[in-house]
Amino acid sequence: MSLPSSHRAPSASSSRAEVEKRVRDLGTWFHNIDLNGVKTAPEHFLGDYPAVKWNRFSGALPADLSGRSVLDIGCNAGFYALEMKKRGASRVVAIDSNDSYLEQARFAAEVTGHQDIEFRNLSVYDVAALGECFDVVLFMGVLYHLRHPLLALDLIHEYALAPNGMMVFQSMQRGSREVNRIETDYPFWELEHFNLSGYPKLHFVEDKYSGDETNWWIPNRACVEAMLRSAGFALANHPEEEVYLCLRRIPAACRHQAHNHSGR
Secondary structure, eight states: OOOOGGGSOOOTTSOHHHHHHHHHHTOOOSSOOEETTEESOTTOTTSSTTHHHHHHHGGGSOSOOTTOEEEEETOTTSHHHHHHHHTTOSEEEEEESOHHHHHHHHHHHHHTTOTTOEEEEOOGGGGGGGOOOEEEEEEESOGGGOSSHHHHHHHIIIIIEEEEEEEEEEOOOOSOOOOOOOOSOOOTTOOGGGGOTTSOOEEEOSSOBTTBTTOOEEEOHHHHHHHHHHTTEEEEEEEETTEEEEEEOOOHHHHHHHHHHTTO
16 A cells, blocks of 8 residues: 555655655654755764764775675664665665664665665664674664663674674773773782773763763773673774774574575
C-alpha cells in the first residue's frame, strides 16, 4: 500500500522546500548532514558535526570498501553509514535503539539515494541477534552512553566483527591524555599508582553530563586503550584523538560462521 503524499519521504529529486519541511518535521538532529544543499543541524554546538571529526580520520580508512560489509552501531541519523556507502560498501547495516534517530536516518538515506542501507532498531547488546559478522564495525560515540560499556565491547568482539575485520572506535574522553606504564600486578598495600594521572580511569556520571542523562561512563585515554585491549582488541592505528582502528582475535561465534561459509 502506498503512503499518502503528505507522508512519503522525499526522494533525491524532491524540491528543496520539501526536504526542508521534512527535516523540520523530524525534530532536532544531532548529525549535520547535507541533504542536497539542506543542512540538518547547521547550528550544531560542535560545528559541522560529525563531518568535522570524520575529516580528521577518514584518510586512515580504506577508500574502496567494495565487497565489504559494514555494521554501524548507534547510527543516529546515519552520517557514517552514508559515508560507508559512498566508499562502495556492498552492504551496510545500521542499528540504533532510538526510533526518532532511525526515522531521520531512513530519510537521509532516501534523499541521498542510499535506500539499500538496512536500518534496524537494536542496541549494541543485541548484536548477537544479527546472526552474522561484519568486515567493518563502526562503534562511535556510544560507549559513554552505556551502563555496561565493557560488556558492549565483549559482545562486539565475540559476535559482530569478522575474523579479519576492523572496528572503528570513538569515545568522548575526559581527564588526562597521559598514558602511564602500568604493571600487570601490584601488592595489596601499593596505592600510589591509582593516583597517577595516566592510570586508566572511568568517570561515573550519576545524574547528567552536559545536560544529557544518557551519559554514564566517561573514560580517560588510558582507560579507553586498556578497555579495548581487555576486550581482546589490538590497537592498530590511532588517527585522531578519540578514534582507534582496532583488530582482534577470532572469537568462537565468528570462527564458526567463517567455517560455514568456506564449506567446511
